Structure formats: structure tokens, C-alpha cells
Amino acid sequence: MTAPLAASAPVLTTAILVIDDELQIRRAVGTALQPLCNTVLEASSGAEGIDIAAAMHPGLIVLDLGLPDMAGIAVCEEVRRWSTVPIVVLSARHAEREKIDLLTAGADDYVTKPFSLAELVARVQAQLRRAALQGPHSVAQVFADGLTIDITHREVRRDGEIVRLTRIEWLLLHALVQSAGRTLTHQQLFDAVWARAYGNPQQYLRVHVTNLRRKVERMPATPRLIVTDPGVGYRFEVPEE
Secondary structure, three states, X not given: OEOOOOOOOOOOEEEEEEEOOOHHHHHHHHHHHHHHEEEEEEEOOHHHHHHHHHXXXXXXXXXXXXXXXXXXXXXHHHHHOOOOOOEEXXXXXXOHHHHHHHHHHOOOEEEEOOOEHHHHHHHHHHHHHHHHHHOOOOOOEEEEOXXXXXXXXXXXXXXXXXXXXXXXXXXXXXXXXXXXXOOEEHHHHHHHHHOOOOOOHHHHHHXXXXXXXXXXXXXXXXXXXXXXXXXXXXXXXXXXX
């Protein structure tokens, strides 16, 4: 874990909850995230974290998986029963299956230890901005890298020119945009687009995502908008201008 860059970000939420059994990590993460919120809340166990989340309604949760009393994924599942608060997971493990399970359980992002505090701050900022933009309603329009996506009218333009998408390509783009900044697993995208329980999600998606990138990316070979999370899925990013 390395030191964060100098913080200049505005306050984006009232409170952030850090759930980690290691005091040193809680304090380091809390200090790094302090510029983004009015209050940093701390919990040293899963049960304590759930209680604080229910009572204080933080704007985001940073959740460590290595808790002494319960599995991190269980905390995630419990919080997701009653809250849509963004959850960023910290883990010392690298298994793709674990990451897929966590994202399916409702985690919004995943940072592997050892991690850079600057990267964590950037990921937390992205989740808070996404949550603020979505609010209680779905995203209606997105502008990114010269691309305009009009969800209401099912229209995509690149530098003002209409981009013609197939039905499958539109459904993929729609699913990704509505969860911008969050990785959707292959299975989540497969379910959203094809709505069936058979077939190979990775195989189906690879072909259609490649075709979609050719139409919406400036440089499809080095995509900036539809980003691959290797072995896990895809996410839609809005690049910094």
C-alpha cells in the first residue's frame, strides 16, 4: 500500500464506512478518503460494519474480505438486501472466481492488496460520481470521448453522426452504460442481453463486444470506453477529458 497523491477532490458524500480488522489499514484508508466525505466511519468486524451501515447510511463502503467474524461476501450480501450503497472490496487474494462471486453478490469494484491508495481514491471517486449521477433514476444520456448515447431514444452518435447498432449491440451498450464504472461479469451481461440459462457467456460476448467496439470506440484495438476486466467481464468507463 503506497501513499496517495495530494488530495484536491471535492467532498462527494456525507460518510464513508471502512470495514477492516487491521487498525493500520483502516486509518490509512480513512485518511486517504477523508477529502471525499465529511466523516469516515470505521468497523473492525463484519457484524459491526453491518450495524453501522444500517444505522448511519454511509455514501460508500470499503469492505475488506479478511474479517475475523464472517466472510466479506456475506457482509456484501447482507447489505445488498436493503441498500444500493456502492461497495468497494479490498482483498489479498487474486482468484478470478472470487472476484466474479463478489461482483455477482453486489460489490461495485475490487482492489487487490497490496494496493496504491491513489488508485483506491480514484476508484472510490468513480463510484461516488456514478452514484450521484444515477440518483433515484436511470441514466438518460451519456457523453464520452465524442460519443453521445441517448438511452431514451435508443440513439448513439459519434461526433454528431448516427452510429447504427444491432439489437444485441444496443442491449450490451445499454447494460454497460447503466452500470458505468462497475464491472459486469460475463454471466450478468449474458443474462441481461440474452435472458437465458444456456450457452457460453464468454464466447457470445467476445464476438459482440468486438463488433460494438468497432462502432463506438475511436481506436477499437485500444478501447477507452468498453474496458475488459480479464477473466471476469466488462465495464463502461467515461474517460477524463
